[in-house]
Amino acid sequence: MAPIISVKNLQKTYDNGFQALKGVDLDIQEGEVLALLGPNGAGKTTLISIICGLARATGGSVTVGGYDISKDFREARKLIGLVPQEMSIEIFEKVEPNVKHSRRLFGKGKNDAYVEQILRDLTLWDKKDNRIRELSGGMKRRVMIAKALSHEPRILFLDEPTAGVDVELRKEMWAVMSELKKSGVTIILTTHYIEEAEAMADRVGVISKGELLLVEETNTLMKSFGKKMLEIELDKPVDAIPPALLDRGVTLGEDGRTLYYSYDTAAEKTGITDLLAEVRKAGLTMSDLSTRQSSLEDIFVDLVAKQKEEETEDAA
Amino acid sequence: MNWHAVAAIYRFEMARTFRSIGQSVISPVVSTSLYFVVFGTAIGSRIDTVEGIAYGAFIVPGLMMLQMLMQSVSNAALGIYFPKFVGTIYEVLSAPVSVPEIVMGYVGAAATKALMIGLIILGTASFFVDLQIAHPVAMLAFMILTCVTFSLFGFIIGIWADNFEQVNLIPMLVITPLVFLGGAFYSISMLPEAWQTVALFNPVVYLVSGFRWSFFAMSDVPVGISLVAIGVVLVACLAVITAIFRTGWKLRT
Missing domain, CATH: 3.30.70 (Alpha-Beta Plaits)
Incomplete structure (x- = not known):
């Protein structure tokens, strides 16, 4: 089966010369949950920013659902929903109109029943008329997910969805992700919480210093490296x-x-x-x-340490 | 064409205006009334007519132009800067929306707001002076063209700005002086000859002159030249915006 996302030799070098991605190759299958693990500055957010259209690649190519993200950007982006890391939301807006606004941005016509369903699934229906600033942190995150799902995407990017949130809210987010997975949505999750990847992901990709060190099924990874x-x-x-x-x-x-x-x-x-x-x-x-x-964290630490050792040897 | 997205951006921006309707509408009405009190009554009582037109009526096109330029630039700059500031711009940039569609949404809303303000000022002015509009269709066309052109300019400022101070900088330090020196409250023929030549380098002179022609069928410069001047600014703004989106400057990393 053709992958729903195909990344080939993706490179990103910023104007200041910093190489954020050094030729990443990655295929993502429809319906899977892929966790991208890596320390801060590894290139996780750059990778998803390029796929979602927020950043420009300096080399390589990406197709989403078979559509090139540059040439067929409309078709490619229609398939994607993005929940960014930062709490980027218009706090003075009301919940339901804001979700409907997101749907229209993606070229979709009115479908009140669908929007209602999303809000119910995310337990936001009773807050639909509230201004977003009146909601708790967890609810705001769920509004962002509702916005990302408003146009019925087949792929959902969650950039550090549980960064800086308490344990209870993290568990709540995991439950939301599990439900989304059941509905067949492909989820790409960036995180540096190993337990999150272990609990949620079908496959794990470890990224460090702009390189994808490995992509492996979570269970296989645990067995082969464990x-x-x-x-x-x-x-x-x-x-x-x-x-x-x-x-x-x-x-x-x-x-x-x-x-x-x-x-x-x-x-x-x-x-x-x-x-x-x-x-x-x-x-x-x-x-x-x-x-x-041994936990995924041990494996991750080993891999990153091995990369450092190799770099030191190369330098010597 | 993603018309849903154009309408979504437009409606979202217009809703922002209607949420602060008092500030959006009452403020320009009050300031226009003050201009009439100061320029029309206090100073205007000492100036009989300009080019045969009562001074109070003569300044109406200039006042409208001043507010429309300020509102166009400010609204459009804030319209795009605010989502940049709070981070919600990611949604527009990751949506299947092309550059013309984004511009139509934001600039369309900013121009609509400025046009509304222009018409409100015209209505307010009619309470103070007796107004005859010689070419009403041309007046409306000038208003639309000016609002769209300067909303495009404001859109560029909003993308360029890194903070709220910069958003306000151009309207305060550039637009206001240009309008005041561009014949909003006088005819440039009243200036000494050397200053008349200097004034011709001010693009606002052409806007005010053309707009005033639509009211009184008289102008400082020929109407055709005014239209060409607005057209040049319009094309220049479109070219800059196209370049911004092509390179992703200040928007995409």
């Missing part, structure tokens, strides 16, 4: 790790009672069976065993 940590709790504290365990890379916790063993889940042999045999042989008694999966 390491597990085995924690062995002993019934009595020990002064030092027995040499046989030290050779296997086991470390001792500060309490002297916990042994840590890191292993690769994708490896042919994890070495756990042999390790447990060595523990027994060393005369240690286990009181508990547990494992912990």
Whole structure:
């Protein structure tokens, strides 16, 4: 199936010489949720700004639904809804007329029933006659989503939708996104909250210093990059790790009672069976065993650190 | 053509005017009345006629032109600057809207507001002086042309401006002096010869002169030249706006 968004060798260099995007290639399939992860200044917002028409690329191409974003900008933009990072909204306007205004901007005629449905879905219907300035922060965010959805787009860009919001509101936003996903909308989410990507995304793209380091299905990424940590709790504290365990890379916790063993889940042999045999042989008694999966955050940090190392090596 | 978008921008901008109807309408009516009291009655009582026209009536086209130019520039500049300032410009820039459509929406609304103010001033003036309009259709055409042209100019200022001070700078420091020195309250034939030549470099002279012709069938410069002058400013503004959107200057990064 042809991707709904296809980005080829996309480049952006600002007038001051800063290279925000260094040849990004990315295909996004219809109906998926893609999370773009990256530190501040990585190029996430630049990438979506170019796709949405807010910034101009200095190289490469982008098609949306098969339409080139420059040559067929009208057709391409009709398919896109954008919720920017900043709370950019006319606070003196009323909710419903403002959402209808957005719909008309995208060339769509009157459809009060559809607008009502969006406002109901986003639990804004009872606030439709309120001025936006009277709403809470969470409601304002939802108004922005309603505006972005007002013209029935097939793609929704959410640029850091939960940046700077409290935990409760973040969960609320996740619920909204889940509902949108169910309705078949393709969602591209930029975030630096790893847990958000882990919870919401089908695929994760890691972007750093204008380069897309990888794009992978979230589950596959967790499996292929994920390491597990085995924690062995002993019934009595020990002064030092027995040499046989030290050779296997086991470390001792500060309490002297916990042994840590890191292993690769994708490896042919994890070495756990042999390790447990060595523990027994060393005369240690286990009181508990547990494992912990490395988070997407660990993977992300590893990838960005690896990029830094490569740059340092190249420079040397 | 995305007519829905043109209408959306136009209606949105007009709604902003009607929300502050008192400020939008009462303010120019009050200031025009003050001009009539000061220039028409206090000073005008010492000037009998200008080119055979009662002084009070003579200044009406100039007063209308002053307010229309100020309103056109200010409304259009604020119309595009405000969404830039609050960040909502992203919505227009990411919508399937072309440059002519964006300009039609914003400039159309600003020109409409300025035209409304011009007509209100004309109505106000009729309470103070006896007015005869020699060419009413030409008067309306001049008003529309002037409002559109200077709304385009204001639109450029709004895109250029980085703060509210800059939005107000051009109307206050450029437009007002040009109108006052452009024969709004006198005929340039009343100036010494050398200053008459200098005045001809002021584009507002041509606007006021042409507009005054539509009222009294007399002008400082031929009407054709006035039309050409407005046309030149109009084309120049359109060219600048086209270049701005082509390069994305101050709008797209």
